[in-house]
Amino acid sequence: MDKIKRGMTNFFLSLAAGVIIGALAGAAGFNALVSYKVDEYHQRIKHLEAVVEDKEARLKKLEESIKEFSKSKGSYMLTNIEVILIYEGDDLEKTTLEKNIKAKLDHLLGREVKSIDIETVEQVIDNRIFKSDGKEFKLKVDKILLDEVLKIWVNVDINAK
Amino acid sequence: MTVPFFSNVIYSFLIALGVIVGASLFAGVAALINNHPPLKTMLDFSDSIKIWAVAVALGGTFSSFQILEQGLLKGEIRSIGKQAIYVLVALLGANSGCNIIRLIQRCGQLWIK
Numbered sequence: 001m002d003k004i005k006r007g008m009t010n011f012f013l014s015l016a017a018g019v020i021i022g023a024l025a026g027a028a029g030f031n032a033l034v035s036y037k038v039d040e041y042h043q044r045i046k047h048l049e050a051v052v053e054d055k056e057a058r059l060k061k062l063e064e065s066i067k068e069f070s071k072s073k074g075s076y077m078l079t080n081i082e083v084i085l086i087y088e089g090d091d092l093e094k095t096t097l098e099k100n101i102k103a104k105l106d107h108l109l110g111r112e113v114k115s116i117d118i119e120t121v122e123q124v125i126d127n128r129i130f131k132s133d134g135k136e137f138k139l140k141v142d143k144i145l146l147d148e149v150l151k152i153w154v155n156v157d158i159n160a161k
Numbered sequence: 162m163t164v165p166f167f168s169n170v171i172y173s174f175l176i177a178l179g180v181i182v183g184a185s186l187f188a189g190v191a192a193l194i195n196n197h198p199p200l201k202t203m204l205d206f207s208d209s210i211k212i213w214a215v216a217v218a219l220g221g222t223f224s225s226f227q228i229l230e231q232g233l234l235k236g237e238i239r240s241i242g243k244q245a246i247y248v249l250v251a252l253l254g255a256n257s258g259c260n261i262i263r264l265i266q267r268c269g270q271l272w273i274k
Contacts, residue, residue, distance in 0.1 A: 024187075027190050028186040028187060028189070028190055029186075031186065031189045031190050031193055031199055032186060032189065032265050034199075035189055035193075035199040035200040035203065035265060035269065036200055036265070036266060036268075036269020036270065036272065036273065037269070037273065038193065038198065038199050038200070039198040039199065039200040039201055039269075040273070042197075042198040042201075043198075
């Protein structure tokens with residue numbers, strides 16, 4: 001009995017030691033394999049952060065000058081487009097859809113609000129089908145709010161045919 | 162336990178190399194957990210702990226200084242020479258460890274291409 005107990009203890013100790021050493025060696029080895037890629041991603045993130053910061057500063061200045069210009073003219077200009085998706089999907093799909101919808105409406109930015117035809121805006125998006133990653137997304141415009149910022153609420157149906 | 166000179170040289174070289182490689186690899190794991198760039202951390206660490214790797218390989222600097230002191234005061238030039246060789250070999254091991262870590266970067270570049 002004593003021998004069996006000692007044997008079991010030895011077995012579990014060896015198993016634990018093997019698991020710990022294996023995990024440490026595996027972690028270190030795998031880290032050495034992927035470290036170059038991870039470093040590259042870090043570099044890219046830093047570069048993109050710098051680019052975004054620079055673009056944001058420029059955008060802020062441009063927006064201020066547009067506001068001053070439109071004030072002096074007595075008219076409003078469209079400065080931003082906001083897309084609100086009524087959809088319970090994952091964030092990656094949402095971002096892709098938002099990007100696609102914004103791309104369709106980008107030409108309106110900087111135009112006078114009075115000159116924008118809201119029905120045309122609706123027609124551009126309504127009943128449009130986007131295909132992404134083997135899925136089909138049918139868009140249906142829920143409501144539109146037009147001010148200096150164009151807000152558009154869109155219902156999304158997946159796999160609609 | 163008396164260890165022959167040549168065995169001591171091998172010990173010094175490999176201990177210094179192991180300290181650098183092991184410490185750098187695990188510093189990389191720590192960097193990954195802390196969301197820092199792992200390869201950069203590994204390279205920085207391998208450079209900064211080089212001198213400590215030499216100290217570890219020699220079994221702490223105290224005994225080395227003792228031998229050097231004896232060598233200088235009692236005129237034992239041979240022991241001074243031996244210690245100098247141990248230090249040099251340990252430095253060589255530490256440098257080799259750094260180069261192994263740099264090799265990861267080179268291999269990564271090739272892998273990405």
